Amino acid sequence: MNNNTSFWDNWALEDLAFLFDQGLDFESSEKLIIDKNKNSYYFEKIESAIIQFESLFSLVNDLILRKNIFYDQKFSEGWKLDKNLKELDKDILVPVDIQTFNENVSVARKKAIDLLCVTDRMKEHQNENETEYKISKRSPHSYFGQVVWGAAGNLGRSAFLGAHYMPHPVRASLLNQASFFSRPLDINSKITDWIREERIKIFTNLTPAGKQETLELHLPALVSEVVEQCERLEDLIPAVLQKRKKYSNVREWISEYQESIVAEDPKKILKFQKKLNLVNKDLIERRTGENLGSTSVSISFFSVSLPTRSLPSPEKFFGIRGAFNKIILNKRGDKSLSKILKWFDSSDPGIENKLRNYFSG
Helix, strand or coil: CCCCEEEECHHHHHHHHHHHHHCCCCCEEEEEEEECCCCEEEEEEEEHHHHHHHHHHHHHHHHHHCCEEEEEHHHCCCCCCCHHHHCCECCCEEEECCCCCCHHHHHHHHHHHHHHCCCHHHHHHHHHHHHHHHHHCCCCCHHHHHHHHHHHHHHHHHHHHCCEEECCHHHHHHHHHCCCCCCCCCHHHHHHHHHHHHHHHHHHHCCCCCCCHHHCECCCHHHHHHHHCCCCHHHHHHHHHHHHHHCHHHHHHHHHHHHHHHCCCHHHHHHHHHHHHHHHHHHHHHCCCCCCCCCCCCCCCCCCCCCCCCCCCHHHCCHHHHHHHHHHCCCCCHHHHHHHHHHCCCCCHHHHHHHHHHCEC
16 A cells, blocks of 8 residues: 555545535534643634634645545545535545454554543543443543544554544644654655745745734645635635646655655665755755754654755756745745635634634744
């Protein structure tokens, strides 16, 4: 199996289907907050529209940069009728049927539950859910179970597939809080983070003195590029598929990089790192004023020292190196977010402000 794949939450795909079919959800959702001080947890409100947009941005990135996106077909009824997602089904979106009680999945799920339930109250409620479910097929703490138990189950399935788990934003929030939770190294995610960090540094450095950088949007670079060429929502998926073809070399490069990591091949890893370091060098040359330093995707025990080039390499403008530069130097997200909101006829300034604040750099 290609290592540059992801396993998606059906819950996230359901939210996307709602967004495509019915528009923005103006109700509130809740995310789970771990309270280590009180050895407990609680729920905190979050706008459902924020969750929808997070899922949308993640989908755009994955459709362009992943070889395939897997999903569990047993739990896909909630979104399979959406025409936008159906267009991708069985081509890029690949259904899989993973048995719930598969031994390998069960072992990984149990380990995930143990690691995610970090407070006594969480352990207590998880045990109560498991006990009652065996009796009545119901969970007394249903939403807690949806977040925690659901995340653990999907982590087990993704581990079985060897694919990166792409969680629903509410479950992603839980995983981020459980900072000790060791997830398999995923080069695609690291590349995406690296693109975002370099892009923020470029634009922040070019911002006139005194301007409030914290209020400026930095949507994922590929999202901005796709949205710029769309006039309406119906253009989005075709535009994403066009970008998928355009950046096929980047997708293959990420796949090869991931495979070199899995194979623990030091020579190949160094080759890929050298390419990223060259991109970093190109970006530094574009910055003005104080040197902000560079960010690289690396494995801690590998490093590489590169000589200064007297003449620019053709690869600076073409190939992988040029492709990464283009992605990073895409326009910011302010106009992109405004355009997306118009697609959904959003006239609520409160929602727009909350979205802008949430996605601010």
